[in-house]
Amino acid sequence: MNVVAEPRAIDAPQGSFGAGFAWAFARDLMLARRHPGETVLVVSFYALVASLFPLGVGAEPQLLARIGPGIIWVCALLAAFLSLPSLFATDFADGMLEQMALSPQPMPSWIAGKIAAHWMASGLPLTVLSPLLGLQYGLDGATLGTLAMALALGTPILSLLGAACSALTLGARGGGMLLALLALPLFVPVLIFGAGAAEAAASGLSAAPHLSLLGAGLILAAMAVPFAIAAAIRIALD
């Protein structure tokens, strides 16, 4: 018999999705502002690695324009991965995660808020910076635009999927390595469609199918992932 009745009294504070989301979003953005090192690290890693390739493979415009979108995507993917391990781990370690789980706010609400804040501090700067990095590869205007568009749709998916893996590795020893093994394969479809969009634009085709698929992926991930993470966190706290 595992019956646990939990009647909440009428005077208990009622949580709402909006309140939970706003709470976590504001708190994590404040923490990111207080501690800008992480965002700076992500952005400089991205810019540095993306700048190393033209130096390494030589200044051949055709080759650079051909490999540019793919390289920028891989760099964005690895950079987005850098800040993932601490997404839930800090709150888990200091006990905040159990307070959040016990709060009247629905779990997916603050989870979604945390992921949105994570994207603001990692995916958004990566997206904004991408046209600048694309110039090094001699990409034309249309390709640069499509690349930024694809990143704008794709990096939130990276944040969502990465957060799910981050929640799954909570409490595991050597979680960082495990996180890489879990998350990077999941990023593959995003990479394929994201880089595909920019490549299609570069060869004069329509990028719309790729972007639509990314958009559909984003909607799907945004709907499902916060619930999956809630389950993972419950297991980690049990």
Place this chain on the structure above:
Amino acid sequence: MAAAPRLEGRGLACSRGMATLFRDVSFVLDAGEWLAIRGANGSGKTTLLRCVAGLTHVDAGSIARSGDFLYAGHLPAINDDLDAGENLRALLALRGIEPAADAVAGALDRVGLAKRRMLPARRLSAGQRRRIGLARLALDPAPIWILDEPLTALDADGEALFSGLLGAHVRGGGLALVATHHDLAPAPTRELRMPAPERLSRGGA
């Protein structure tokens, strides 16, 4: 205040792997009462509190909470990069409580953190972090408290502060479930002594 708070656990059992931490633990708490949970290290006090709060699943038995509850585990839920006031406000806002600005300052003053309000929590001592938790107890209106070793790292003055808060809470019609090794000033209404953990052979008993 709507209905009187009440907390009841009946026939609770929890095991971790092969070890049964406790079984057949029952208690009832009504408004104005507080229960002290005693027991040796490793006897399952923390697990019992986590079960009551709903963080850990019980293997058997049922828990009935009527009334909003506040759980404070042995992790203080204090973020190193936020100062005392921000930490306190975040903990309260999470539970949907918006205190007035001077209420937060007043509570921190009361627990002796007035001068250290602007310091990031990483520069506070363990006892000072605990005191942020005391300020939280003072500001959160939840009628049910579930507290795990609330006196860890607190000095004599902090202990007195906690006793005062607990006394006021119980007199005000609240109830509290507290795991502690200390003898506190408002004597517990009841005591629950956790039995020493027993090891079960494979196959159970």
